Amino acid sequence: MTFLGIHHSAIICSDYQRSKRFYTEILGFTIIHEVYREARQSYKLDLAIGDDNGGQIELFSFPSPPERPSHPEACGLRHLAFRVASVKETVKELERNGVAVEPVRQDPYTSKLFTFFQDPDGLPLEIYQQ
Structure with a gap:
């Protein structure tokens, strides 16, 4: 078995437009693909980090996601x-x-x-x- 690296990390946000602005305008990540999934009432935004080897972030929005349990020592x-x-x-x-x-x-x-x-x-x- 050979792992070549990390392809992406997935993040669920509470406010899609606010998080999209943060990751694209402030951190400067490039939009690869953006889609609204009507059946799930959810956006999915694929973002490139740096060059081709930088990996990606999948930014998701869902209606009323639960909060993170604690910082930073929650399991996960x-x-x-x-x-x-x-x-x-x-x-x-x-x-x-x-x-x-x-x-x-x-x-x-x-x-x-x-x-x-x-x-x-x-x-x-x-x-x-x-």
């Missing part, structure tokens, strides 16, 4: 991390767009810089220096 996905060329430059861009960012830290094992911020629904997102 803890956070989603993105590789960036410069954590410090990315932090500046996020803050210019009104996104609150935690203080930058250094990974004690790799010496790489990283930090966390949240999407509009409070999903923990990380940027990690390449």
